[in-house]
Amino acid sequence: MVKKMKIGKFYKINREKLEEAIKAILDKLHSEFPEIVEKWAEEQLKLKKAIKEEEHIAEELLKKPTTFEQLKEEFERKVQELRKKCKHQKLSKWMDFWWAPGHPTGYQVKICKICGMIVKRRTRCQQCGKWVEEPFEFKDEFGRIFCSEECLQKFKESFKW
Numbered sequence: 025m026v027k028k029m030k031i032g033k034f035y036k037i038n039r040e041k042l043e044e045a046i047k048a049i050l051d052k053l054h055s056e057f058p059e060i061v062e063k064w065a066e067e068q069l070k071l072k073k074a075i076k077e078e079e080h081i082a083e084e085l086l087k088k089p090t091t092f093e094q095l096k097e098e099f100e101r102k103v104q105e106l107r108k109k110c111k112h113q114k115l116s117k118w119m120d121f122w123w124a125p126g127h128p129t130g131y132q133v134k135i136c137k138i139c140g141m142i143v144k145r146r147t148r149c150q151q152c153g154k155w156v157e158e159p160f161e162f163k164d165e166f167g168r169i170f171c172s173e174e175c176l177q178k179f180k181e182s183f184k185w
């Protein structure tokens with residue numbers, strides 16, 4: 025602590041002298057080796073620029089969204105973040121899933137009450153009407169879903185002549 029104060033004091037007192045000395049050295053160096061001094065000056069400038077850019081990025085990050093588009097982006101980004109972290113422990117009841125108002129998809133879903141993600145899906149077996157939950161193991165070539173191989177075969181046979 026004592027040492028630190030001493031250095032600080034020393035620096036304060038001698039700052040002007042120090043700056044003068046550095047300037048003199050640089051002037052002398054510049055007259056003899058201009059490339060070295062110019063290169064050094066250029067690097068200093070680059071460094072300053074880089075710091076400014078970083079400060080600018082930090083400022084941008086801290087900025088609050090203002091327009092509708094920015095709000096939407098912010099919202100979507102936060103939802104993504106939440107969904108990545110969420111363990112989906114609180115699920116809704118089974119609900120009909122609509123692709124548009126008045127247009128049910130034939131699927132029911134369970135949604136995470138915390139992050140809003142669809143966590144489970146189910147639909148009815150095309151043959152027996154039993155609920156089948158995702159992942160759907162028994163499908164025909166048209167994507168129709170069945171509860172079992174048995175139902176799938178029965179369904180196929182019912183179309184045979």
Ligand SMILES: [Zn+2]
Pocket residue numbers: 107110111112113136137138139140141
């Ligand atoms: Zn969740």
Ligand SMILES: [Zn+2]
Pocket residue numbers: 149150151152153154170171172175
């Ligand atoms: Zn079935």
